[in-house]
Amino acid sequence: MTSGAKSKAPVKGKVLKAFGNLLQVEFEGDVRQGEVGFVELPDTSLKGEVIEVAGNEVKLQVFEDTRGVALNTPVTFTGDLLEAELGPGLIQTIFDGLQNRLEVVAETSGYFLPRGVYVPAIDREVEWEYVPVAKVGDTLMRGETLGTTLEGRFTHHIMVPFSFFGKVTLTWVIEPGKYTIETVVAKGTSETGEELSFTMLQKWPIKMGLFEGERIKPTKMMDTGSRILDTQVPIMKGGTFCTPGPFGAGKTVLQHHLSKYSSVDLVVLVACGERAGEVVEILREFPHLIDPHTKEPLITRTCIICNTSSMPVSARESSIYMGITIAEYYRQMGLDVLLLADSTSRWAQALREMSGRLEEIPGEEAFPAYLASRIASFYERGGVVSLADGRQGSITICGAVSPAGGSFEEPVTQATLAVVGAFCGLSKARSDARRYPSIDPLISWSKYVGDVAKLLESDAPGWGEGVARASYFLREGTEIGKRMEVVGEEGVSLDDLTIHLKGELYDFCYLQQNAFDPVDAYCPLDRQIPLFRLINHIFETKFDFPNRDRAREFFLMLQSKIKTMNSTEYQTDEYKKLFAEIEEYIESARKL
Ligand code: ADP
Ligand code: MG
Numbered sequence: 001m002t003s004g005a006k007s008k009a010p011v012k013g014k015v016l017k018a019f020g021n022l023l024q025v026e027f028e029g030d031v032r033q034g035e036v037g038f039v040e041l042p043d044t045s046l047k048g049e050v051i052e053v054a055g056n057e058v059k060l061q062v063f064e065d066t067r068g069v070a071l072n073t074p075v076t077f078t079g080d081l082l083e084a085e086l087g088p089g090l091i092q093t094i095f096d097g098l099q100n101r102l103e104v105v106a107e108t109s110g111y112f113l114p115r116g117v118y119v120p121a122i123d124r125e126v127e128w129e130y131v132p133v134a135k136v137g138d139t140l141m142r143g144e145t146l147g148t149t150l151e152g153r154f155t156h157h158i159m160v161p162f163s164f165f166g167k168v169t170l171t172w173v174i175e176p177g178k179y180t181i182e183t184v185v186a187k188g189t190s191e192t193g194e195e196l197s198f199t200m201l202q203k204w205p206i207k208m209g210l211f212e213g214e215r216i217k218p219t220k221m222m223d224t225g226s227r228i229l230d231t232q233v234p235i236m237k238g239g240t241f242c243t244p245g246p247f248g249a250g251k252t253v254l255q256h257h258l259s260k261y262s263s264v265d266l267v268v269l270v271a272c273g274e275r276a277g278e279v280v281e282i283l284r285e286f287p288h289l290i291d292p293h294t295k296e297p298l299i300t301r302t303c304i305i306c307n308t309s310s311m312p313v314s315a316r317e318s319s320i321y322m323g324i325t326i327a328e329y330y331r332q333m334g335l336d337v338l339l340l341a342d343s344t345s346r347w348a349q350a351l352r353e354m355s356g357r358l359e360e361i362p363g364e365e366a367f368p369a370y371l372a373s374r375i376a377s378f379y380e381r382g383g384v385v386s387l388a389d390g391r392q393g394s395i396t397i398c399g400a401v402s403p404a405g406g407s408f409e410e411p412v413t414q415a416t417l418a419v420v421g422a423f424c425g426l427s428k429a430r431s432d433a434r435r436y437p438s439i440d441p442l443i444s445w446s447k448y449v450g451d452v453a454k455l456l457e458s459d460a461p462g463w464g465e466g467v468a469r470a471s472y473f474l475r476e477g478t479e480i481g482k483r484m485e486v487v488g489e490e491g492v493s494l495d496d497l498t499i500h501l502k503g504e505l506y507d508f509c510y511l512q513q514n515a516f517d518p519v520d521a522y523c524p525l526d527r528q529i530p531l532f533r534l535i536n537h538i539f540e541t542k543f544d545f546p547n548r549d550r551a552r553e554f555f556l557m558l559q560s561k562i563k564t565m566n567s568t569e570y571q572t573d574e575y576k577k578l579f580a581e582i583e584e585y586i587e588s589a590r591k592l
Contacts, residue, residue: 013058013075015039021062021314022357023048025075031058034207037077041068044116047098048075049082049318052358061354063098063315064115081205082318084325085121087158087181088128088151088200091266092299094283095121097307097319127178128200130158130185139169143212143332144388146186146198147173152300154265157333158185161202162210166191206321209377210328213385221452222338222396225261225292225522226254228511231467231532232441233424234452237264237336238384238394241446242344242416243439245426246406250438252278253515254426255340255400257437260289260298261522264396265335270323271306273316273346282306292522316350324381327395334391339382344375344399348412364411372415379419422446435512441474460529466536470506473539477503489548497548501555502539509562510535520566527570534562534582543589554589561585 013027023039031037033053037060038045046069048062060075084099094102099121132147134140142164145157160168168188179185181200188196204210218236235241245251259267271282282304289298303326307319320341327337341347348371355368363369382397399420403410406428408417417423423446424439431438453464460466480500484492492500510531514520523531538558545551565578 010079011077013037013077015069015071015073015075016057018066018069019357021048021064021066022354023060023062023066023069023075025058025060027056027058027075027077029077031077032079032081034081034205035077036080036082037075039066039069040074040076041116045076046116047118049314050077051354059358061314063318080203082207082321083203084206084322084329086202086204086326086329087122088149088156089122089126089181090303090326090329091151091154092302094304094306095322097272097305097315097317097322099305099322102306122181122201124180124182127180129177130174130179130200131176132173132185134170134173134186136170136173139167140188141167141212146170149200153294153296154330154335155333158198158200159202159332160198162204162212162332163202164190164196168196204325204329206318206325209381210325210332211381211385212332213387216384216386216392218384218394218448218451219392220336220394221448221455222336223263223525224258225524226257226437227513227523227528227531228437228439228441229424230452230525230528231470232511233422233439233444233446234448235396235398235422235446236448236451237396238382239421239448240379240382240397240399240419241422241424242399242401242413242420243424243426244401244403244408244413244416245431245438246428247402249406249426249428249431250436251400251402251426252342254424254437254439255342255398256282257515257521258338258398259302259340261292261524262338262396263293263336264338265301266327266330266337267302268323268327268337268339269302269304269306270319270339270341271304272319272341272343273307273313273349292524313350313353316347317354320344320347320378324378324395324397328381331385331393331395332387334387334393336394336396338396338398340398340400342400343402344378344416345402345404345412348375367411371411372418375412375415376419379416421448435507436515437513439511441471441507441511442478456525456529459525460532462536463529463532466532469536469539470510470532473499473503473506475503477501477506494545494548494551498543498545498551501551505538505555505559505562506535508559509566513566517567519569523566530579531562531566534579538586541586541590545589558582558585 011029013025015023016026017024035050037048046062046064048060050058051061052059100119104119128149130149133145140160142162143159147158149156168190170188172187174185184197186198218238220237222235222237286299291298305319305323307316327339330337352367382395384394386392401413403413425443426438427440456463477500480496561582568575
């Protein structure tokens with residue numbers, strides 16, 4: 001045993017009723033809510049989770065097709081909650097919602113496990129170079145480091161299991177060397193005199209938050225390489241945000257952008273209920289992409305959980321919890337983790353479906369009444385931890401929301417908006433107009449604007465005022481644009497037209513960014529800052545145009561020059577030349 005938590009003897013039961021993959025099971029003994037049970041069929045056994053206990057009957061949600069299950073089919077309850085396996089070997093791996101390693105079966109069954117087959121999450125054969133850190137006689141608590149091993153480029157801390165509460169004094173530690181995750185690497189005695197032994201593998205129930213240390217406020221910005229996000233809707237490491245948008249608006253493209261370019265150590269990508277084709281695309285694309293921060297393959301900082309729309313709905317619910325649990329485990333090592341969930345609406349649909357089968361009283365749009373609290377408790381698992389030795393780790397959460405019909409006035413979007421720190425609303429109007437990323441800057445908001453302005457003050461003096469100015473031109477410019485639609489261009493003054501053109505320039509040259517342009521796709525902060533300064537210079541310049549045509553012509557030309565610069569490799573001679581040319585061009589228009 002790897003910790004102080006004891007498993008009880010398995011309890012036997014038998015099936016009374018089946019409604020789809022929800023089974024009513026009668027049992028003798030002691031079964032808990034959330035416990036895992038196996039339905040024993042002659043040729044296979046199917047995994048399920050207890051979702052309701054009443055007297056000596058439970059409702060068991062089976063994660064797979066239940067064909068063949070009949071009256072009195074035996075069920076074995078394991079005594080364990082639905083758990084994640086935690087240890088070295090999670091990074092660079094692709095799991096399904098129950099932590100089956102999809103790569104293992106990919107070649108033979110094309111990403112779909114045959115029914116009743118479960119693959120261990122972490123390879124039992126691989127040997128890891130283990131370096132003990134804690135010594136005999138040391139007294140440790142949960143989460144403290146026993147030793148380390150190198151997982152890719154990360155120092156993976158082997159920690160006292162989080163399921164162990166209290167103190168353990170080590171009585172034996174292994175020599176440095178190569179061991180599998182099941183080798184005992186340390187032994188100790190608990191305060192109550194219990195003998196404990198530890199391996200590199202530990203388990204944690206996925207529906208419970210894993211957290212040890214002090215919860216502190218976010219202190220660092222997450223640079224995303226997306227100008228509209230970093231400038232208009234900035235995100236702090238340890239913060240939460242959501243990206244709701246109608247079908248085809250660009251949620252998945254945005255999530256992929258974030259997974260590639262965000263300035264974090266590790267990305268956990270949960271593809272939840274989305275089209276299988278998109279997931280296969282990620283799996284094909286990822287191994288070939290290079291992390292712009294470290295120049296290493298991106299996959300070396302990524303863990304993917306995927307549960308596509310063609311996999312069972314019930315495992316979809318667990319995929320989100322699986323992802324956040326893995327993120328929490330690495331946060332405890334002092335890493336900055338980004339968790340991307342695409343999409344939380346599909347997850348909410350799974351909750352709705354299960355609630356319907358349980359015949360619970362439905363809330364708004366037939367979602368269960370506890371939808372909002374489930375969403376809140378998911379986002380609450382994000383945040384920053386300050387560890388005992390002063391290191392910090394964080395989880396930033398980004399949830400895509402795909403509201404039916406694209407209206408944000410629906411329960412999942414509304415419940416999410418109530419708890420997140422930033423809202424990036426994707427709009428159909430913008431995506432139809434090919435204004436990508438189609439985040440609508442006029443409806444989006446971030447509670448981190450002030451924090452980020454403070455952080456950037458030394459590298460980019462006046463950043464905060466710049467953002468306020470940009471927002472003004474955007475809002476005013478849009479209003480004037482609407483007026484012009486009604487009264488025509490002649491109906492507004494030349495000054496108003498100029499405000500409109502400045503707003504449009506900001507949109508076209510700064511907020512918009514082509515995800516498929518090799519240079520423009522990624523615009524890190526050090527590149528954003530001079531461009532933003534240039535844009536603000538344009539905002540502040542009082543142009544002296546003789547007429548409307550000249551104003552239009554000038555901004556059109558300026559736009560094309562800046563766009564060319566945006567697609568030019570940063571700080572090259574070519575880039576510098578373009579930048580100087582643009583400044584000169586702006587100067588020339590003052591004198592017109
Ligand atoms: P959603 O996930 O919201 O349904 P997608 O992310 O799949 O939508 O985007 C749909 C299409 O929109 C993409 O295939 C792509 O052609 C286009 N698109 C979205 N975002 C961008 C972007 N930033 N740059 C260029 N094209 C984009
Ligand atoms: Mg999508």
